[in-house]
Amino acid sequence: MASPRERRYRIRQERIIEHARGIAESEGWAAVSTRRLAQQIDHSQPVIYQHFRSREHLVAAVVTQGFVELTSLIREASAAAGGGLEQLCWSYLDFGRQNPALYEAMFTRPTHLRFAQEDTPAELRESFEALAEVIVRAAGDRADEDVAALTELFWATCHGLTSLHLAGRIPGDHLKGQVERICTMIRG
Amino acid sequence: MASPRERRYRIRQERIIEHARGIAESEGWAAVSTRRLAQQIDHSQPVIYQHFRSREHLVAAVVTQGFVELTSLIREASAAAGGGLEQLCWSYLDFGRQNPALYEAMFTRPTHLRFAQEDTPAELRESFEALAEVIVRAAGDRADEDVAALTELFWATCHGLTSLHLAGRIPGDHLKGQVERICTMIRG
DNA sequence: ATAGATAATCTATCACTGATAGATTCTTTC
DNA sequence: GAAAGAATCTATCAGTGATAGATTATCTAT
Incomplete structure (x- = not known):
């Protein structure tokens, strides 16, 4: 064709x-x-x-690719033996560590890509949805409202650790205990 | 003189x-x-x-000023009536919302400034120390190791919410419940 | 197969950026 | 007021994203 x-x-x-x-x-x-x-x-x-219409659109293309990879990573962690929150958390942290520049573009660099909106590209939406599924499974039956809030919170916390760690703001010495606390918080 | x-x-x-x-x-x-x-x-x-030796050094000067302001903001929130974690959390989120570009420079833009190291400027250290004091008060007696880990975790979580919110990655609809959960997690 | 139309690519350029060298002017000191 | 020193200016460099217009390659229809 x-x-x-x-x-x-x-x-x-x-x-x-x-x-x-x-x-x-x-x-x-x-x-x-x-x-x-x-x-x-x-x-x-x-x-x-x-x-690409501009340099920013080129970066956005890389970012979109990154979200596709992140989504399949979340699905893998979710499907794996155990498939608990801890595992997902570590996968997320590893993703950031192994692709720092990609992660930076996806989450901290200014971009025209909008999230959680009508015109949000499907690739970005799917990452969030994949994450929400894991949260539902881990945190039991809840209202949709709560699932969204918990997913955001889980994401924000993982992102906060990753972001500060990549930017050299915090050392990675206490990650184990921190990950446990995060997961306990989400499970309620 | x-x-x-x-x-x-x-x-x-x-x-x-x-x-x-x-x-x-x-x-x-x-x-x-x-x-x-x-x-x-x-x-x-x-x-x-x-x-300024370079543009980056100029940005670093702005960043340093930002950390001075953040430190006094933490101290104020800590000294205020109540002075609990919730209040600090909201103050932090407000700081980011009211100074998005400053916050971006402080926490997400690449910089030569290193944190949590020997040559870390005093202004940056003091923010962390001010935060650690509040954590100690809120979380009771703990080993220094735990205080550092908890402070990092609290910071990372607040930062994650702020960062994703400022970058348009998450809406601010569920902040109230999320802040409560964070504080519960820290108090243990 | 070839002429005409269309699309892709190139060269050249624009306005802008951070940074620096060297001439010039202002300040201070004797 | 003259000499020494510091501060500031003009001019320039190499690099950036982006675009206009000439040129070349490709496809289509006869």
């Missing part, structure tokens, strides 16, 4: 996204420039704008 | 910091440029570098 032209276009787009992510992880987002990306894919700089 | 020259130098430095903070709050950190700051204080652009 896809013409050769379209196929090449998509392949190139994937390459751009991959390189952007790679450069960000190894040298930080400031090092991700259109000229450098163009050089990596052997094209001139304006070609980047055939794929 | 201070010569007129030094006095003018310090006044100008304060003005630069104020303008940087003001621009950041109204238009975001990307709008804070050396040229624009120079224009605001009626000098040429390189003068900024008489005060």
Whole structure:
């Protein structure tokens, strides 16, 4: 169905996204420039704008990919033996540790992507929904209102630890006890 | 003691910091440029570098000021009638809401400032210590190890809520119940 | 197969950024 | 008031995101 032209276009787009992510992880987002990306894919700089309306849209594409990965990670942790909150918590922390730049783009860098709204992309929604499912299972039967609030709280707490840890604001020395406390809090 | 020259130098430095903070709050950190700051204080652009080694050092100066304010805010919340965890939690959330750009610089933007280390500036340390004092009071007698872990956890949780809220990742609809849960978790 | 239309790509440029070198002016000190 | 020193300016550099317009490649229809 896809013409050769379209196929090449998509392949190139994937390459751009991959390189952007790679450069960000190894040298930080400031090092991700259109000229450098163009050089990596052997094209001139304006070609980047055939794929992304702006640099921010390019970053958003990386972010979307990140949420897809995070969703499947949540589902895996949920389906695994045990499948408890603790396991999910550790998976989340590991995700941040293994992809600090990606995580930074997903959660702390300014972006035009809006969350928890009508026009929120499906990929972002699904992460939240996957998380909510685990919360429901762990915290028993509750009103939808409570599930949303608990999911937010769980997410915020995991994010707070990850964010401060990645930014060098807190050491990781006390994570074990902290994770236990978080999970106890959520289970009620 | 201070010569007129030094006095003018310090006044100008304060003005630069104020303008940087003001621009950041109204238009975001990307709008804070050396040229624009120079224009605001009626000098040429390189003068900024008489005060700050780099743009990042300028941002760090704003951040330091932010931590001074956060510390006194924690002390006030701690000394106020009641002086409980809930009050502190709300004060923290308000601080973020009222100074989103400042908060962003303090906690989520990349910086050379290191925390929880030997060379950590006193202003940053004091915020943590002020927080730890409140935790000790609220959570009763504990080992120092536990106090540090609990303080980190409390901070991370408040930060997680603030951060995701400011970035538009979660709505603020469920804050009341979430704050209560956090405080219950800390008190143990 | 080839001419015409269309799409993709390139070169060149714009306005802007942080940062620095060197000439110039202002301040201070003797 | 003259010499020494510090502070400030102009001018510039290399790099950024983004765009306009010329050029080339690709596809379509005869």
